[in-house]
Amino acid sequence: MRLLLIEDDTSLAEGIRTALKPEGYTVDWLADGQQAFHGIKNEVFDLLLLDLGLPGLDGLSLLKKIRAEGKNLPVLILTARDAIADRIAGLDAGADDYLIKPFDITELKARIRALLRRSAGRAQTSLQLGELELNPQNQQVIFQQQPVNLTRREFALLHELLNQPGHVFTRDHLQQLLYGWEEDVESNALEVHIHHLRKKLFPSLIRTLRGIGYVLDKDAQP
Amino acid sequence: MRLLLIEDDTSLAEGIRTALKPEGYTVDWLADGQQAFHGIKNEVFDLLLLDLGLPGLDGLSLLKKIRAEGKNLPVLILTARDAIADRIAGLDAGADDYLIKPFDITELKARIRALLRRSAGRAQTSLQLGELELNPQNQQVIFQQQPVNLTRREFALLHELLNQPGHVFTRDHLQQLLYGWEEDVESNALEVHIHHLRKKLFPSLIRTLRGIGYVLDKDAQP
DNA sequence: CACAAAAATTAAGGCTAGCTTAAGGCGCAC
DNA sequence: GTGCGCCTTAAGCTAGCCTTAATTTTTGTG
Numbered sequence A, B: 001m002r003l004l005l006i007e008d009d010t011s012l013a014e015g016i017r018t019a020l021k022p023e024g025y026t027v028d029w030l031a032d033g034q035q036a037f038h039g040i041k042n043e044v045f046d047l048l049l050l051d052l053g054l055p056g057l058d059g060l061s062l063l064k065k066i067r068a069e070g071k072n073l074p075v076l077i078l079t080a081r082d083a084i085a086d087r088i089a090g091l092d093a094g095a096d097d098y099l100i101k102p103f104d105i106t107e108l109k110a111r112i113r114a115l116l117r118r119s120a121g122r123a124q125t126s127l128q129l130g131e132l133e134l135n136p137q138n139q140q141v142i143f144q145q146q147p148v149n150l151t152r153r154e155f156a157l158l159h160e161l162l163n164q165p166g167h168v169f170t171r172d173h174l175q176q177l178l179y180g181w182e183e184d185v186e187s188n189a190l191e192v193h194i195h196h197l198r199k200k201l202f203p204s205l206i207r208t209l210r211g212i213g214y215v216l217d218k219d220a221q222p
Numbered sequence C: 001c002a003c004a005a006a007a008a009t010t011a012a013g014g015c016t017a018g019c020t021t022a023a024g025g026c027g028c029a030c
Numbered sequence D: 001g002t003g004c005g006c007c008t009t010a011a012g013c014t015a016g017c018c019t020t021a022a023t024t025t026t027t028g029t030g
Helices: A010-023 A033-042 A059-068 A084-092 A105-119 A152-163 A171-179 A189-200 B010-023 B033-042 B059-068 B084-092 B105-119 B152-163 B171-179 B189-200
Strands: A002-006 A026-030 A047-051 A075-079 A097-100 A127-129 A132-135 A140-143 A146-148 A168-170 A206-209 A213-216 B002-006 B026-030 B047-051 B075-079 B097-100 B127-129 B132-135 B140-143 B146-148 B168-170 B206-209 B213-216
Touching: A002 A010, A002 A033, A010 A026, A010 A105, A026 A033, A026 A171, A033 A059, A047 A059, A047 A105, A059 A075, A059 A084, A075 A105, A097 A105, A127 A152, A132 A152, A152 A171, A152 A189, A152 A213, A168 A171, A171 A189, A171 A213, A171 B010, A189 A206, B002 B010, B002 B033, B010 B026, B010 B105, B026 B033, B026 B171, B033 B059, B047 B059, B047 B105, B059 B075, B059 B084, B075 B105, B097 B105, B127 B152, B132 B152, B152 B171, B152 B189, B152 B213, B168 B171, B171 B189, B171 B213, B189 B206
Parallel strands: A002 A026, A002 A047, A047 A075, A075 A097, B002 B026, B002 B047, B047 B075, B075 B097
Antiparallel strands: A127 A132, A132 A140, A140 A146, A168 A213, A206 A213, B127 B132, B132 B140, B140 B146, B168 B213, B206 B213
16 A cells, blocks of 8 residues: 655654554655645545645645646645534545544554445455455454464555456556655565465466466456 | 556656556557558557647647547547646547546546546446356456456456457457557467466357467357 | 468477565664 | 564576578479
């Protein structure tokens, strides 16, 4: 899962990123609303964490612009002002949820999970495919009744694939999922992670599309 | 599927080509409107990606000339100017859709798919013929309930044939489909691919028209 | 029926994307 | 500070795809 955080308070932003990283999210960060708008237009994110009260293009206007573009991205508003009017304005402008600063980081995590779940159009919290089950809440993967230890990257990959079995993910997409804008990975790290997943689960789970990317087949069997 | 990209910004053009290749499109590229007009007159493309604001013959004039020729090619306009007047002019001149730069590459892909689907006059995304089903989204082919592994070239060929069962495709057309202008294939590669398709599916699927090309019979049976 | 042209068949070889493996470094926790 | 585990890197390997080319079969024609 790839999130975009738009927040002008540097230390808060750092804190949020550090807190979300262990959850397996890739969090890109921008402090400026105008930049954020371009970012959203050109890249694919799963969720937007938006601070109201930004310099440049303010949060509410940004949100309106995004919705005007027809983007259906889930947006979670962070706001210091607890004025009711503000919250209502935010929700009216197309936000999906809001959180008042200062907030508890665990609540943030919970709400992010809820929004992602909702946007995927799912009621239950865990993803299942045959004998494989992935639970985003506690980062657990169970295969054939046995818990499987996956690392952060492995989990992130499997999570993405499992979100849309049968959908083709290009190598590019998966790399961005793992690395965001941070580093430029000039190696075969992605392939290594795929390899580890196949080893820990079963080889035929992930099908390679040569020159394209990877798919998780709906009827994959060990 | 063979697309023609007319764009004078080299790096953007490269980017688009790289992004579309994994989707299975063959993308030929021209930077000049005049050349493009000749290209379109003499070759067969499935879709045109057209940058407005070209040197030589500008995009709008090119589009008008194409339509004047009676060509029914789907045209997707790319434009940096977001002036409403421009878009309207583009659509009036016969464009089928437009995208404003800078655009999201995934949106470009989605719109290309939509246009191709529309131009093929189909609602569903997967192509079916008897017990054979081809899904362009996830590059999968199913025959008699069993998934069939096709390579990139085989898939591209079958995709083309399946798009218009009963339509005769010349050898020349199919070769250009696979190779564009890039390389010149001086061998019987096409025949070999056809052979492989017949082997993996069933021989009578593709009928040979000696001296002309190939057809996929509408009522082909194993 | 014989011949030529076209297409089918088959196998081989090169190439490249992806796989595998191992090592080193870095960060994090204790 | 130290140890452990995860991640990246890199190098060598594998396998599958594509083309080529030689040979055989088919088809159409005189």
